[in-house]
Amino acid sequence: MSLFISQAHAATEGAAQGGGFEMLIMLGMFAVIFYFMIYRPQSKRAKEHKNLLASMxxxxxxxxxxxxxxxxxxxxxxxxxxxxxxxxxxxxxxxxxxxxxxxxxxxxxxx
Known part of the structure; x- marks a missing residue:
């Protein structure tokens, strides 16, 4: 009986270790999406507006x-x-x- 419990316990520990690395990959992907979808276009518009104001x-x-x-x-x-x-x-x-x-x-x- 204790043989089955130790195998099940070992399986959940291995899954938890792999899940941490997958979480870092997901956070990295969200950071890349945030940069290209929100931050970069906004900074580009701000730069264009600043150039517009300087050229008036x-x-x-x-x-x-x-x-x-x-x-x-x-x-x-x-x-x-x-x-x-x-x-x-x-x-x-x-x-x-x-x-x-x-x-x-x-x-x-x-x-």
Whole structure:
């Protein structure tokens, strides 16, 4: 009787040792999936947005995250603010970070 118990006990110990290595492989796979599906695309978008903000100049037509479309009237380099001319009578000052896209020239006239 004790012969069968020791064999069963030995079988469960071997399975537990192999399961630890399999768990490390699964964690590694999840890390790779996390990197390629979440972290890498997000860092790429952040880098593109940073380049967009650095390349803005006076006269560019921009779209803000609030939905405003206008032409840049002035760019303040010291405190990261820009003035956007919505039309001839309205000028709005916003933080550069809220610009989502630089539009092609002539977009304002087509609206």
């Amino acid at each position: 100049t006076k006269g560019d037509e921009v779209l803000t995250s609030g939905g405003l479309v206008g032409k840049i009237a002035s760019v303040s380099e010291e405190n990261d603010f820009i003035s956007i001319e919505l039309n001839a009578n309205n000028v709005v000052v916003i933080k550069k970070d809220f610009v989502t896209a630089v539009l092609p020239k002539g977009t304002l006239k087509s609206l």
